[in-house]
Amino acid sequence: MSKPRVAVVFGGRNSEHAVSLMGAGSVLDAIDRSKYEVVPIGIAQDGRWVLAASDQRFAIEEGELPVVDTSGAALALPSGGSSLVAYDPGAIPVELGKVDVVFPVMHGPFAEDGTIQGLLEMAGVRYVGSGVLASAVGMDKAYMKTVLAAAGLPTGKFVTVRDRDWRLNRELVLKEAEEQLGYPVFVKPARAGSSQGISKARDRAQLEQAVEFARQHDPKVLIEAAIEGREIECAVLESPGDEPAAASVPGEVKVEGGQEFFDFEAKYYPDQMSLTVPADIPDETAEELRALAVRAFEALDCEGLSRVDFFYTPDGRLVLNEINTMPGFTSLSVAPQLWAATGVSYAELVDRLIQLALNRPAGLR
Template identity: 60%
Template sequence: MNESRRRPRVAVVFGGKSSEHAISCVTAGSVLAAIDREAYDVVPIGIATDGRWVLESGDPERLRIEGPDKLPQVDGDRAAIALAPESASTSLVVTEPTQPPRALGEVDVVFPLLHGPWGEDGTIQGLLEMAGVRYVGAGVLASAVSMDKAYMKVVLAAAGLPVLPSTTVNRREWTRDPERCRTRADVLGYPLFVKPARGGSSMGISKVHDRSELDDAVAEALRHDPKVLVEAAAVDAREIECGVLESLDGRPQTSVPAEIRFSEEHEFYDFAAKYLPEEHTELDVPADLPDALTRQIQELSVRAFEAVGCEGLARVDFFVLPGERVVVNEINTMPGFTPTSMFPRMWAASGVDYPALVDRLIQLALQRDTGLR
């Protein structure tokens, strides 16, 4: 094939070492099924739970959730794959026992569908920057800030965006002086939420109704992250989300907002309510909001996107408190990305269907220069 006319090669990277490994696999299955194979040469790369990079099968059917005890994962026994930086490009090289290494050719863009630490937090973005490879989504700093909920709040508040009161507890503080940590939590009032500072998919999160429940909640969060966010609860709030997507000329655009409503069996939007089909969660797309409130949420979404320096895409999550007071809950630089996830559904309702969304993100990455962003 004439190299100047070949299809761009897209490496879809998924799995990873975080607790969101399975969710990343599900996301990848959807993207792999949607990428236009006439327009792109696609290489599926799985990162096993122990960190090994392998050439995956790319079969979307293998990457589905079949139940709470049947979560997909990367097959770490497959052939190893690595990025091999060269003078003017970066290639993919596959190695197998007893076989000589074989090159798959130059990679043009990486689509990192990793959720949580060691992926969504700037780590793989830094690796790709070092390798000189274009990639989809936010850069190193924006990814790291958005992943760390404590620092995200600092940045958003400094930009004048409304956030809920909170305090941060790390493992060292909790071990040395737990009573001081409890007192800081008491100041926020109850109920409150305790969550891993750099977690996602609602893993490790607890709703704490009074002080007697605090220690167990902190212990659970510390199982996922040595840094814990303790945050005031948004009582009687509506949960609203809004998607941000850059246009091909770099302008951030917003989707229609959507609302999450879950059954009384769940006190908050936990893992089961998010991902298990038998659970009762309703997604209103678009949300039933007054026009002025919709515009406010869209404006705040763009401000949050720009405050942390996002690129490509983001989902901004809000609480709408009684009296229509809006606060930013968090920003996700690589939101859930299956066709039934909120981000793609909001954009489908805004006129950008799933295959077009995937293509837009790849095109944005392809036109971006490597080097400092």
């Protein structure tokens, strides 16, 4: 029998392009080539699909972020029958063969937000991770928090700033945020990840600047009341069959190097953050947190893997900050490390996600 064919897709048209490549490099290294045939596919920053070059760079080198190498053949994915077709301009298309499953190691808009999932759903191609709705809701922090709160999960206070309101009623937006949230606040793009575009504001001038900074990534912005507490994270993994999803042991993340909160550098550059697993919290709190993480996973109808982030306040409360339907996925990222501490190695995690996708029916579920 032929081996299942896995297309690992990475890159994309957003500010998390490099993060996607870093995760894809780890996935490509971890996939068991004796068990699967692998096709690496990059989506360039201009939207072109290419077969990955043999020397494609996936890591930060000398401070330079990786990008998709567009020297490969342009690619149309998929064609009829879940097949890949590669072509060069003016040349005859070349059939690359059937794809059994796509592993989209992608983050941010035009990727993690349900767009690539919708494309694959239309083509009837199985893929790793959450479906269109869960991906879209999980990407949009305003809707995510609304859904989580409706499910009875503990969330913080926030104000959504939409493009039209900011352009036409800026002073009113600022006043409402001050009245509802006070200071300090955190301001972030509503539909971006990897801590891109985040600022902390302590007064109106800083708040206005922070909204403008976040709008460089997304015209829709979230202003959140600051929550005092330690950041505790938990990963959730779909179980095979009809078993409930499983939660990892929780871990605590801390910013190092004098930074006040997690930004892109803190997450992806060396020695900028630390992870303590298991987190030093009471056993009953850890169990409550794991249960809440699974409830969040189910509230959004997630599939595959998610990471759920909490604040653990000084008075012992848990506040759910957000859920990430395709978390950072290098072997050193938080979610894989949490699973490694729970007894699931990175290679086992990659294999399990592929198997879950292969055994999932295409179409409505």
